[in-house]
Amino acid sequence: MKERIGVYICHCGGNISDYVDVEEIGKMLKTDDGVVISKDVMFACADSNQKDMISDIKEYKLDAIVVASCSPKLHLHTFKNVAERAGLNPTNYVQVNIREQCSWPHSDKPREASVKAAGLIRAGIKRVAYSESLDNIEINVKKAVLVVGAGVSGMKAAIDLARLGNEVYLIETDYFVGGHITQTENLFTTGQNGKEIVSRLYAEIKSYNNITLFTGTSVEKVSGSLGNFAIDIRIKPRYINGKADLQAVQNAMNDCTVLVNDDFNFGFTKRKAIYKNYPEALPDVTVVNAEALKNEKEFLAKHASCLDLTQQDEILSLTAGSVLVTTGFDSYQPKEGEYGYKTFSNVVTLPELNRLIELNPDKLIFNNKPVKKIAFIYCVGNRQTKGENKYCSRQCCSSAINSSLQLADKYKGINAYHLFRDIRTYGKQELMYEKSSKQGDIYIRFDEKEPPVVEQNEKTLNIKVKDYLTSKKELEIEADLVVLVTGMVAREDSKQISEKFKIPIGTDKFFNEIHPKLKPVETVIKGVYIGGSCQGPKNISESVQSSLSAASKINALLKGGTVSLDPVIARVNNDACVWCGKCAEVCEYTAIKEIESGDKHIAAVNKAICTGCGICAPVCPTNAIEIAQFTDNEIESMIDGFMEKIDLKVREKESESTEEVSGVKMKEYPQLWKNILETMNGNKLTIPEISEKLEVDKDIITYHVMTMHKYNVVVTEGMDKKELYYYYKLKN
Amino acid sequence: MEKEVFSPKILVFSTDKISDPGIDQAGLRKIHYSPSVYTISLPCSSSIKPKWIMHAFEKGFDGVFIAADGHECSYSPKCAEYTNNIILDAQLLMKEKNISPKRIRMAAICSVCAEPFSNHMDNFGKILSELGKIDEDKQIAE
Incomplete structure (x- = not known):
């Protein structure tokens, strides 16, 4: 029990004292158990008062303090600091909110507000009397980071983490790095080729000895916690003999006659069963499509020196202090029949169009016919007020307009129609919209309730659309190609990834950060960070910004070799615990494990993982688990404090006190x-x-x-x- | 003798990150509610022990309101379910003491739910006024 308590009640320059009689309350509480000093101050947060508090703590040998002022969301850290500077453990300080939860909402009833404030502060005093001195939990951390996903975000983050001296394991589920951006030859707003950016980043990665890249690799199992995550990864084989001569591999590739659909080009072309996504794809090692070649006995025998279909998946164990998830997104895949997709052959998505542009250097030919008229339909699979994806992917407008500009630039005589709901070319991208409008692209706005209808004509596609801006007059547009401007959705495998790392998923199915503004790359799992478009739709520069911010957060975390964690976590009363397992059952973070202690089994809390949420506490049948700072004594004493009789002579008129203040109490200003x-x-x-x-x-x-x-x-x-x-x- | 106006005492369990900021906002915007509402802030609404709820009734609170995180809870997707279990457990204990189950209430309060919070307080206050003081329940029990 704390027996030398200091109580500070703030006027907040009138914000509190206009309604609550802080002076009388200060006087009243002087006689409460354990209270050594109790005073009202003009501004508790002012430097001068902070200095006074520090000297009080030293002079009166205070062992706990209560500050009654504004919401703890504002000055909790200010006063924790004061306690620390005065040599008092910050956990022996309690903040009482008498502004946001008393003087302001009850400004209509000053007398009652005063009584309530007195009760709130008394509860704080009783609570602080039970407070314990808790030290932060120190944990050793390994200066190694697992980066999941080698798209542009993951690659950039890996480079920066390595440059800052961390060991980096970069894993990518595809056999080649770079992700979506390798499929676009012209990226807005720089006009760069995605492949070139990836090649440049890859060269940089190669220059660091402390980055290990694993391709064709996924996360198998995760255990451990902040500082020491133990991660098993599964590496798929390339079916190429590791010792094979490069020329022999090249010969086998040239010799291969088995063709399969080229997924990289969305099946518009065929590729050999020994392949790379594109000639310059990195790492520069070909992959064998084992499924397609398994019956080609003769071919396999001929190239037995380099091809080895007997190769198996390999499991490798890594240890990392922290994890950065940059797994990116999937493009929305329209349902069959959505705006004629898959029903009519000349309906494609925007990513598919971008492949077509790259595959057709001179003339845009699709299905053996030249394309002259293109209609873009926007917001496909996004902004569905009644559908699944209610959000806006915000980069698709710019991306579609960029492709439209590229079409005009690369091919002659293309007419582009843009059927849009709203154009969201924010920032510099607005200039592209202007350029597109000036070059003669036609923009037609439609309403979500009356979307365009795509029909097949004899030779072309026919689109009926009600022009929202000309009193819904129905227009008919003939097009050789309809492009569905699809947005971003969470990756198909994001659920598995979230289950492995325990990252929460939002209603939009993307990964959830703790707070979009204040903790934008942190997750509730200590040591696990998210970056890039796995947390929501982002363009490339936004993705890189978020992954780099995560990288710097991780570096700051691992830099010192140890981290200091908040001591407000669960703890077990070993005598009372009978191990029923209920606490472990409800713990989202698997922070509770069964251990042997003497002759019985009890629960033990992993301090590095526990978030202090307290969900385990109410389910315990023997009341053997509690959260520090939220113990039965602390909470029940607060309830007692609220209900004890308040003997307060509340001032009747405000004016009395304001006169009293003038000049007399100068030392407290x-x-x-x-x-x-x-x-x-x-x-x-x-x-x-x-x-x-x-x-x-x-x-x-x-x-x-x-x-x-x-x-x-x-x-x-x-x-x-x-x-x-x-x-x-x-x-x- | 002038009749004393009964203002039911309500104990609110709020949560640090979500509902407490919502209650703060009611103050910030000077949205009034009854001054006999007292708040204890916890990490998560699923961390309230039924024992504490019983302690509140024992000490004279007329009602307990749980300002829950609902599906916004950053700790567990099952938060609403767990909090609900706590209420059911508490109601069993209340039944033993003959305390009306209506004296406990839960609603999700978001971080900007200032008006909803104040409305909840008004409505719950009315319900509790009809039920009368907690002592009346206890007397019946005796």
């Missing part, structure tokens, strides 16, 4: 108030003059002088309300 009064020294000064003399920002002076004015600390002469208001208004 912030230092700045003292400085302002000293500077003015009874003279007439305007806010800019004070600001100049004190070298303090005008806004701050205005705010403080207004508050001082409210409490009659500054004399009104030459400083009337209007003037102050004027300055305040001017700035805001």
